[in-house]
Amino acid sequence: MARRAQSIDALIAALNHLPGIGTKTAQRLAYHIIDMDEGDVAHLASTIVDAKHTVKKCRVCQNFTDEELCDICRDPTRDRSTICVVEFPKDVEALERSHGYHGLYHVLHGVISPSKGKSAEDISIDELFERLRTEDIREIILATNPTGDGETTALYLSGLLKNFDLQVSRIGYGLPVGGDLEFYDEVTISTALENRRILK
């Protein structure tokens, strides 16, 4: 079989590394990119680099932002006594879309996962406890996903939180076990929030 141009192979390989992009899709995207206008290709490449360079973590909640402090942390209308702890920024977006929550967030940027060699030090747990010392928090909602690692992380956090004078709840199971917050509709997410059970 004829050799493909090396730079096409390199592009297909790089795209193939992205999550959910298989070889066929990577190939289709690569050929599409080569057929795009020069300007559009430059734009695509620069948005990738820009996003990586300008996006940082909010000093307080660790959500992605292009400011020192994210919009939610700066919003004076939010309930500042509740923190909803999630795995990733996309989970904040899913919860915001549900319009069922008006408190603050804390983004862990991962879960404790022994199978993937991820421990408590690899995610933003220290930053969460720092907030408990400096902010006036009365409730923590643990909204990690209802997967094995999500449950492990919630259990670990609820253990550490026992020593603090605040209410700790786990997001309600309106979600099928094994699922991912990102893919649920607004009503399911709202219901799950309402049905949260108190852990302590």
Add this chain to the structure above:
Amino acid sequence: MARRAQSIDALIAALNHLPGIGTKTAQRLAYHIIDMDEGDVAHLASTIVDAKHTVKKCRVCQNFTDEELCDICRDPTRDRSTICVVEFPKDVEALERSHGYHGLYHVLHGVISPSKGKSAEDISIDELFERLRTEDIREIILATNPTGDGETTALYLSGLLKNFDLQVSRIGYGLPVGGDLEFYDEVTISTALENRRILK
């Protein structure tokens, strides 16, 4: 709902423009990219720009290549009396994977599509007829896809080819009508090639 960082929005929008990448996938990819190592992000962006810059069309068959002449056109073992005419470079790859063809190719980079405002001048038809004048071609296999536009293009080409002393065939229908070469298995493609019918 909280405002998302502008550079994330820009990246999501750019990814969303790629074929088959919906809003949800674009968002998932964007967050993944932001979480990637700086080096990997730079590599991804540069492969995109590199592929666009270094890939050009083969002077003869118009397939993508990083040389003046593509591997297939330079290969002395190929049957140089037959040209298989396809819509896109990905179709060359699909045919090569079938191992059912050992002649040369000609890539049109599109089809005649009145509904999309694409006429014969917009695809590499002139380049094909230039080859008929300079190369010793005895058969043309029209392997545009079995879709409306693919049939229109094959019909248009077979009309023009009537004046040439060569055999013209249409790739055999082993393929379901409305399909796309890219998605068929090797056996289906080989069979379709064997069953090609002579148009003139």
